Amino acid sequence: MNTQAMEKPAKVAKNGVDVPTLLATxxxxxxxxxxxxxxxxxKGEWVNGxxxxxxxxxxFGAGEEQSRAQDxxxxxxxxxxxxxxxxxxxxVEYLLSALAACLTAGVGNIASVRQIDLDSVETTVEGDIDMxxxxxxxxxxxxxxxxxxxxVKIKGDAPAEALERVVQQSIARSAVFDMLTNGTKVDVTAVAA
Known part of the structure; x- marks a missing residue:
């Protein structure tokens, strides 16, 4: 009997994510x-009020200064x-938006690496503050x-349990979630102009 090992299919781009490049990175x-x-x-500046x-x-990233095509x-x-x-x-609304964006991006990347086709991802974030x-x-x-x-509401071509695992992995790898839940040292220096 001739038994050949089955090869896993190569991962392909999915959901707008270049999976081969992500894995190479x-x-x-x-x-x-x-x-x-x-x-x-x-860099922030005061406008008025x-x-x-x-x-x-x-x-700075990947060992050198980087710039984008636009500000x-x-x-x-x-x-x-x-x-x-x-x-x-x-x-504070930007902070909530940052968490939503980070979790949503993570879902997109992780689902794509797992070769799950996404139909939709909607992340809603609310924060309670006492003024x-x-x-x-x-x-x-x-x-x-x-x-x-x-x-995080997620719909795709995988069972609910697999989609929930994608969300949990996104939470585990989210930089914004990490900073919010573990704190980050912030140094502020005031300089008179």
């Missing part, structure tokens, strides 16, 4: 861990009910969110 970083060291940057503008472009500009403000002009989302802290009315109330909840 993981292999390169595995073999050369310094390539994994990145530094991202944002509570309105600010941040610009994102250059970053990304992110506006921030507060709603009128908290003395803003409501020209843009609040900074007494920010407004300086009660020093016992924290300035940030008390609770953040996320719901």
């Amino acid at each position: 993981i292999g390169v970083v595995k073999d050369a861990p310094p390539a994994a060291q990145f530094q991202f940057r944002a 509570t309105h600010s503008r941040a610009t994102v472009n250059g970053f 990304f500009v992110i506006e921030g403000d507060h709603p009128a009910v908290v003395c803003g002009a409501d020209k843009a989302p609040t900074p 007494q802290g920010i407004l300086g009315l009660d020093d016992n109330v924290r300035n940030g969110f008390n609770t953040i909840r996320a719901t």
